[in-house]
Amino acid sequence: AQSVTQPDIHITVSEGASLELRCNYSYGATPYLFWYVQSPGQGLQLLLKYFSGDTLVQGIKGFEAEFKRSQSSFNLRKPSVHWSDAAEYFCAVAVSGGYNKLIFGAGTRLAVHP
Amino acid sequence: EPEVTQTPSHQVTQMGQEVILRCVPISNHLYFYWYRQILGQKVEFLVSFYNNEISEKSEIFDDQFSVERPDGSNFTLKIRSTKLEDSAMYFCASSEGPLGAFFGQGTRLTVV
Numbered sequence: 020a021q022s023v024t025q026p027d028i029h030i031t032v033s034e035g036a037s038l039e040l041r042c043n044y045s046y047g048a049t050p051y052l053f054w055y056v057q058s059p060g061q062g063l064q065l066l067l068k069y070f071s072g073d074t075l076v077q078g079i080k081g082f083e084a085e086f087k088r089s090q091s092s093f094n095l096r097k098p099s100v101h102w103s104d105a106a107e108y109f110c111a112v113a114v115s116g117g118y119n120k121l122i123f124g125a126g127t128r129l130a131v132h133p
Numbered sequence: 134e135p136e137v138t139q140t141p142s143h144q145v146t147q148m149g150q151e152v153i154l155r156c157v158p159i160s161n162h163l164y165f166y167w168y169r170q171i172l173g174q175k176v177e178f179l180v181s182f183y184n185n186e187i188s189e190k191s192e193i194f195d196d197q198f199s200v201e202r203p204d205g206s207n208f209t210l211k212i213r214s215t216k217l218e219d220s221a222m223y224f225c226a227s228s229e230g231p232l233g234a235f236f237g238q239g240t241r242l243t244v245v
Contacts, residue, residue, distance in 0.1 A: 053233055062137075062224060063176070063236035109176065120189055121168070121234065123176040 021046045023110050025124035032100050033132045040095040040127050042110030051113035052093040053121065054084055058106045066108075069093060080104070105131045135159045137237035139225050145243045146215050154210045154240045156225030165208045166226040166234060167200065169193070176224070182208065215244045 022045045032038055044050055051070050055063040067078025074086040084095045093110060107128045111121040138157040146152050158165050167179040180190040182200055199211045208227075212219055222241050226234035 055236070062139075062238035063226075065233045065235060068233040111176075120166075120178050120181060121176075122178070125175050 021112060021114055021122050023112050023122055023124035025108075025110055025127050027127045028125070029128045029130065031130040031132060034102050035099050038095075038097045038100045038104070038129070040108050040110075040129070042093045042095065042124060043091050044093065044110075044112045045091065046112055046114075052084075052086060053111045053113065054078065054082070054093075054095050055109045055111060055123075056080075056106045057109065057126075063109065066095070100129075100131055102131045102133060105129055135235075137225055137227055137235050139223075139237035139240050141240060142238065143241045143243070145245060148217060148244055149214050152212050152215055152242065154212075154223050154225075154242070156208045156210075156237055157206055158208055158225065158227030159235055160206070162227035162229050162235075164188075164228045164230065164234075165200075165202070166228075167210045168224040168226060168236075169221040170224065170239075171218075171221040179210075179223075212242075215242075217244050220244045 024043045026041050053068045054066040056066050057063050066082050067076050067084055069076050069086045077083050082097050084093055086093050107126045109126045110124040114120045140155045165182040168176050170176045178191050180194045180200055181188045197213045201209050220243050222239045224239045225237045228234040
């Protein structure tokens with residue numbers, strides 16, 4: 020069955036430091052991959068998506084993610100974190116044929132220290 | 134920027150009562166979804182809706198649940214007889230196609 024694993028439940032970084040959030044998926048075919056962010060009391064905002072082509076994708080708010088088929092990973096990165104990036108981040112995979120039937124990871128909660 | 138709008142933001146209901154959660158998807162979108170997130174758990178797919186019918190539903194989406202697009206703009210989720218375990222954040226989403234769904238802010242449903 021398809022699944023998404025986010026190994027880190029909580030991550031704390033200092034403002035200005037770089038960030039990498041890990042995501043691994045289990046899916047037989049080429050996946051559609053997404054990263055969403057959820058700020059406290061807010062809905063899920065789409066940060067970026069990968070369907071095909073260039074394996075390094077750029078998103079909003081200065082985020083990028085790299086698809087690595089050999090590692091079944093789609094890690095999210097940001098070179099310099101801002102205090103406003105504190106939120107929960109969800110990796111998701113779309114199931115082929117079900118398009119936007121998204122399978123979500125458990126999420127990684129990011130805290131940013133000043 | 135267009136957005137998915139959900140009302141109400143918070144609903145408290147007594148066990149056994151019916152609730153209707155409302156959503157206004159982005160206007161040119163054709164696919165509509167409901168997801169839910171029980172506190173402390175993953176976001177889970179409930180149902181997808183396209184061309185005025187359910188295209189896919191999860192095991193969670195049993196006979197107590199129904200969806201409707203009563204007019205050209207609203208998309209509703211009805212829970213006929215709520216149970217304590219239905220307490221969750223319910224998210225509506227919409228998309229043009231396989232481009233990444235846009236989610237609403239969610240409705241927090243509390244069943245007491």
